[in-house]
Amino acid sequence: MKTTWIIAKRELNSYFDSLTAYIVLILFLGFSGLFTWILGNDIFMVGQASLRSFFGVAYWTLFIFIPALTMRLIAEENRSGTIELLLTKPVTDRQLVGGKFLAALLLVIIALAFTLPYVITVASIGNLDQGAVFCGYLGLILLSAVYISIGLYASSVTSNQIVAFLIAIFIGLFFQIIFDMLARTFNGVTGQVFNFLSVSTHFESMSRGVIDTKDLIYFLSLMILALKMAEDSLAKRNA
Amino acid sequence: MDINVENITKTYGRQKAVDRISFHVKTGEVLGFLGPNGAGKTTTMKMITNFLLPEEGNIYIGGKSMLEDADELKKHIGYLPENNPLYMEMPIMDYLQFSAEILGIPKDKIPERIHEMVRVCGLNAEKHKKIGELSKGYRQRVGLAQAMIHDPEILILDEPTSGLDPNQIVEIRKLIRELGKEKTVILSTHILQEVEATCDRILIINKGKIVADGTAETLSRQVQGQELLHVKIEDGDPNEIFKALQELPTVSLVDFTDRQKNKFEVQSKPEMNSNRDIFNLCKSRGWVLTEMIPVETKLEDIFRELTMN
Ligand SMILES: Nc1ncnc2c1ncn2[C@@H]1O[C@H](COP(=O)(O)OP(=O)(O)OP(=O)(O)O)[C@@H](O)[C@H]1O
Ligand SMILES: [Mg+2]
Numbered sequence: 001m002k003t004t005w006i007i008a009k010r011e012l013n014s015y016f017d018s019l020t021a022y023i024v025l026i027l028f029l030g031f032s033g034l035f036t037w038i039l040g041n042d043i044f045m046v047g048q049a050s051l052r053s054f055f056g057v058a059y060w061t062l063f064i065f066i067p068a069l070t071m072r073l074i075a076e077e078n079r080s081g082t083i084e085l086l087l088t089k090p091v092t093d094r095q096l097v098g099g100k101f102l103a104a105l106l107l108v109i110i111a112l113a114f115t116l117p118y119v120i121t122v123a124s125i126g127n128l129d130q131g132a133v134f135c136g137y138l139g140l141i142l143l144s145a146v147y148i149s150i151g152l153y154a155s156s157v158t159s160n161q162i163v164a165f166l167i168a169i170f171i172g173l174f175f176q177i178i179f180d181m182l183a184r185t186f187n188g189v190t191g192q193v194f195n196f197l198s199v200s201t202h203f204e205s206m207s208r209g210v211i212d213t214k215d216l217i218y219f220l221s222l223m224i225l226a227l228k229m230a231e232d233s234l235a236k237r238n239a
Numbered sequence: 240m241d242i243n244v245e246n247i248t249k250t251y252g253r254q255k256a257v258d259r260i261s262f263h264v265k266t267g268e269v270l271g272f273l274g275p276n277g278a279g280k281t282t283t284m285k286m287i288t289n290f291l292l293p294e295e296g297n298i299y300i301g302g303k304s305m306l307e308d309a310d311e312l313k314k315h316i317g318y319l320p321e322n323n324p325l326y327m328e329m330p331i332m333d334y335l336q337f338s339a340e341i342l343g344i345p346k347d348k349i350p351e352r353i354h355e356m357v358r359v360c361g362l363n364a365e366k367h368k369k370i371g372e373l374s375k376g377y378r379q380r381v382g383l384a385q386a387m388i389h390d391p392e393i394l395i396l397d398e399p400t401s402g403l404d405p406n407q408i409v410e411i412r413k414l415i416r417e418l419g420k421e422k423t424v425i426l427s428t429h430i431l432q433e434v435e436a437t438c439d440r441i442l443i444i445n446k447g448k449i450v451a452d453g454t455a456e457t458l459s460r461q462v463q464g465q466e467l468l469h470v471k472i473e474d475g476d477p478n479e480i481f482k483a484l485q486e487l488p489t490v491s492l493v494d495f496t497d498r499q500k501n502k503f504e505v506q507s508k509p510e511m512n513s514n515r516d517i518f519n520l521c522k523s524r525g526w527v528l529t530e531m532i533p534v535e536t537k538l539e540d541i542f543r544e545l546t547m548n
Contacts, residue, residue, distance in 0.1 A: 006340045018328060081324030085385070088288040088320075089341050090313045238292045 003091055007099025008106065011073065015107055020072075024065055028111045031061045036118065051128075054118055055136045055207040059200075062108065062144050063176050067168035069107060070151025071161045073100040074230070078159035083234075093234040097156075097227055101148055108144040112137060132209030139206030142219035143199060147172055149226035156233040175199040175222075240315060240392045241265050242287065242423055246296035249282050256282040258447035259296065264440075266392075269419035271438030272427035275546050279447040280427040281321045284395050287425065288318045300393065314343060317391035319399055321427075323382040327371030331362060331381055334370060335388060342389040356384040359414065361407060375402040383411065387418075394418060396426040400433060412437050431538040441538075445546045458541050466507040468514065469496065471530035472521055477501050483520055489513040502530075 015021035035057040074097075077083035086096060119133055147168070154167035176199055183194035183201075195201050202215040242264040249257040257279040264270045272280040285291040287298055289309045298305040300312045326334060335356060339349045357363055360380040365373060370381060379402045386394060399415070400408045415424060415437045428434060434441055435455055443451040443458075451458050472480050477498050484493045484505060490513045492506040507513040514531060521528040 003341060006337070010337050013333075014326075014328060080327070081320065081322060082326055083324075084285070084290050084320050085318070085324055086341075088290050088313060088316065088318045089338070090310050090343060091341060092310060237290070 003095045004098040004102060007086075007091070007096060008102035011100055011103030012106060015069075015103065020069070021107055021110075024069060024107070025111050025114060028061055028065055029114055032057045032115060033118070051119065051122055051133055051136055052207060054115070054122075055140065055203075058112075058115070058140055059143065059203060059207075062140065063147065063172055064169075066104070066108070066144060066147040067151045067154070067165045067172065069104050070100075070148055070155055070168060071164040072155070073104065073152060074155040074234070075158050075161050075164040078156075087234075093231045096234065097152060097230045101145075101152055101227060104148045104151070105141075105145055108148070109141065112140060129209060132207070135209045135211055136207040138211070139203050139215075142206075142216070142223075143203055146175070146199070146219055146222045146226070149223045149230070150175075153226045153230040153233065156230040240301035240423060242393065242425070243299040243302075244283075244287065244296075245299070247283070247286055247293035247298065248295040249279075249286060249291060249293060255447050257286070257293075260444070260447070260449055261296075262442060262449065262452060264423050264425060266423050267420055268440060269415060269424040269426070269438045271434035271441050272425065272444060273429075273431070273434060273441060273542060274427075274444035278444040278546075280444055281397055283444070284318075284397050284425065284427065285320075288316055288395050289313055290320075314389070315392045317386035317389065317394045319382045319386040319394075319396045321397040323379055325370045325378060325381060325385075328369060330369050331366050331373075334381065335384060338385040339388050344389050352388050352390070356388050359387070360384040361410065376404055376407065379403055380407070392422050394422060394424045394426075396424070398428055399426055400428070400430070408433075431542065435538060443542065443545050450545045451541070455538060458538075465491070465509055466512055467534040468505045468507070468517070469502065469530065469532040469534055470505055470517060470528065471500065471502045472517075473501055473527045473529050475501070475524065475526040480526065483524065484517065487513060487516045487520060489516050504534075 012021075015024075032054060036054040074083070077086065087093065119128070122128055150171050151164070151168040154171065155161075155164040157167065158164050175197065179194045179198035180200050183191050183198055185191075186194060196218070202218045205212060206215055244260060244262050246259045246261050247257060248255065248259050260279075260283060262270075272283070274280050282291070286293045287305075289305055289312070292306075300315065303312055305312060329337070332353065335353045336349065339352055344352055357366055360383050362377070362380055362384060365377050370378060373381065379399075383396075383399060386396065394415075396415070400411055403411060412433065415426065418424060419437070419439070426437065440454055441451065441458060442449060470484075477495070480501065481493055481495065481503065484490055484503060489507055489511040490505055491508040494504040494506075496502040496504050505513060505517065514533075517531065518528060520526075
């Protein structure tokens, strides 16, 4: 755990040193603020205190921003060869993946923490369902964890950051939109399977304030699967 | 801790980069890897440092198997990879701090170790720069510093002096000699004088196989076989001297090295010495023998002999 944290710390520092962190924070807050308050002004229209539209916007912004955060993480080590230096230290493949995952997740959590003023603003308008807000944020974190894992896997299979970004978006699209579309096209069991695979199914139920073990299992198993795949692809250097 | 490499093999595609290599390095020994480009030196080092796993065979460090105890064993290894990959965007001091932490050096010892490495590797003048701003030689020094920061019992250095200035080369070689007294060191190089200056033993690798293993002396004996002398004989006609030398019973081959200056190269017959015969010949003919130098086979020649074709 200590090793994982040392790696995470270095990555976080490098996010802030390279200004990536600030750019992402500003863009993320700007986007979600813009769409939530100015373009999608339903908060005031509906006249009801809810963060539904904010969660909807964050859901999309994270989908785009996370691959930009993860693309560098392993691909750049592959390109520069520093992966060799890291893995010949007392660091396992799993600790390496874990540390990078943690760094990206912490950055996302920091970004989400900066949106708490939104919550306070909205809460001042009317009676806010605190449970729903908590679930919504938890949903965003779980969703981020999944996309970070996918992004790490994408970053591990290449030494080119742009390729890593594109692969992450490509895989992400299935969970974000394509499975949902397929779920609408098919009916019966096939439709249900696609519906279960779609992130939106699980995210929406959480942002409505319901925590179901089914949703938790969905997010966690996707996350573990993608992290495992990233770990395996690091081990591929031996093939 | 000693290193025992047993029959390791690594294939890239269809090419065997390392082909059933075995050797042993004792504690307190500096082993030099020599070999032409693409021989498999780097690949062997990557397996010893557990970056790559051998497809066959195993590596034992201090008697423990690399396949089983890699995480424990890696703590005792300092590694300078070929091309010296580093995080360019990091300041030197942050990078050394990171290396020290990840190698598990106790928190209170870290400043002292970093200070020591800055001194030993001559980083003081540049220590506040980012790695990406350093010249190649200074980057190499940072690479060496991270390899030695935890005072490892085993050092694996892939071309350690590449890019260093002559002063620093001398320093680093001295340091390697010094460290080599107590630790186990493997280094690779293309500079033959470096091997002679730093290594107790030489391993020549060619096409993934070991073609020679021994000290510089044992290798030259192995290759040489026949005695070779450089002689200079004055006060006589060069052609006449040439003929007379050729007729000596212990001599197999004579060659001019410089006809004007009466210089010759004399090769003795196998297992024979011709120096007495040459001396007596000069005495009887009234020639003056002004030089007689036994030629040792140089490492260059051994290297060429074993790795050409
Ligand atoms: N990642 C790789 N993929 C494919 N082949 C490789 C790879 N790395 C090394 N090789 C091949 O393995 C062989 C051994 O390479 P290695 O780098 O071990 O040689 P070396 O002895 O270190 O050479 P040099 O003196 O040039 O550093 C070479 O033929 C090389 O082409
Ligand atoms: Mg090499």
